[in-house]
Amino acid sequence: MKRKQSSNGFNTVTHIELSRRTAIHEAGHAVAIYFGNKQKQLPPVFFQIIINDCSYYADDNYPTKIEGGRLIHTLPISIEKTNGNLSAAQQHAYQQAFEADIINLLVGSLAEAHYVAHRDNELISPRLVPMNALHNYGGSSDLKIVDEYLQCFIVDKMQQEKKITELFWAAFEFINDGFHWSAITALADYILKNNKNIIDYEEVATVLNTHFLMAGKGTCY
Template sequence: MKRNKMVETFDQDKLIAHKQRIAYHEAGHAAGIHLNNKARQLPPVFFKIIFKEMSSTTDTEIMAYQTTHDDCIARVEGGRLIELLPSSIDGLINELTEHSETTVQLVKDYMLAFEADIINLLIGPLAEAKHVADTDDELFNHQLVNLKALKNYGGSSDLALANDYLHSFSTDNQQKDKKLNELFTVAFDFVNNDANWAAINHLARYIFDSSKNIIGCEEVVSMLDQSVEHFQNRRTNARHHHYG
C-alpha cells in the first residue's frame, strides 16, 4: 500500500512537471506570435491555445511529446503570418516583374513575415528549455541549448515546419543552415530578454493553473501586454529609487 502511494506521488509529480513544460512551450509560441511580431511592426494575427485534459495522460504520451511534440496534447492553433508557402521565394520574387517601389516593399514585408514565423516556431521549445534550465538551476546558453537540442524540448515538429519554410527559401543546404542558425539566435535572444521572459512566465503559469481547454487570442494578448507593461514600470520605478 505504501509503495503504491509512492508510485502514485511520483506519477503525479511527473505529470505536473510535464504539464509545466508544455505550458511554457505554448506560452513561448504565443509570446513570439504577439510580442515578436509587434516588435517587428507586423500585423496582428489570430491564434488560440488548445490544451488537452492532462489527468489521463500516459507515460507513452509524455515520451511522445518529448520526442515529437505530439499535437494531441497541446498546440497553438493559427498564429502564422504565411499559411501557404511558395515553392520558391526566388520564383515568387521573379514573378513580380515590375520592380516598382511598392513591389520592393512587398518583398521586404514578405521576408519579414517569413522570418518571424520561423522565429516564433523556435521560441516555443526554447521557452521550454529555459524553464527546465531554471528549474534545475542550470545555465541557459547557446552552448548547452543549440538547434539540435530542441528535439529534447518538444521541438521536433517545430523544426520540421521551420525546415518547410527554408525549403522555399533556398535549395542550397549551407544557405538554409546559415539562415536557420541566424533566426535561432534571434529566437534565443527573445526568450532570454527579461521583459519577454517575465511575460512568458506569467502566461505559462496561467495556462498551468487554468482549467480551460481553449484560451482565446484576446485573453492571451491582453495578458502579455499587461505583463510587459508591469515589468517595464517596475524597472522604471527601481531605477528612480536607485538614483533617488
C-alpha cells in the same frame, strides 16, 4: 505550432512537470507571436491556445498547441515564381514574415529548454543547447516546419545553415530577455490555473497587456 513529446520522455517526466513544461512551451510561442511581431512592426496575426489533457498515452502526444499564429499561412511551391510577382517592398515584407515565423516556431522549445535549465540550476546558451537538442524539448513538429520554410525560401545549403543559425540566436535572445521571460512565465501560470480547453487571442492579449503595464512598460509598443 505543436509540442511533440519525445517517446522516451513519458517515463521520466511527472504529469505535473509535463504540464508545466508544456505550458511554458506554448506560452513561449504565444509571447513571441504577440510581442515579437509587434516589435518588428509586423501585422497582428490571430491564434488560440488549444489545451488537451496532458495524458502520457495520448495518441498524438500533443497536450496543447497553438492554432494559427503564422504570418505565412501556406508555403509557396516556388519562392522564385512568387517573388517574380511581387514588388521589392512586398518581397521585403515576405522575407520579414519568413524570419519572424521561424523565430516564433523556435521560441517554444527554447523556452522549455530555458525553464528546465533554470529549474536544474544549469547554464544555458545556444552552444550548450544546439538546435538539434530541441527535439528533447517538444520541438520535433516545429523543427519540421522550420525545415520546410528553409527548403522553400533558400536553395543553397550553406545559406540555409547561415540563416537558421542567425534566427536560432535571435530566438534565444528573445527568451533570454528578462521581460519576455517574465511574460512567458506569467502566461504559463495563467494557462495552468484556468481550466479551459481554449484560450483565445483576446484572452492572451489581455494577460500579456496587463503584464506589460505591471512591468511599467507604459503603452504596449
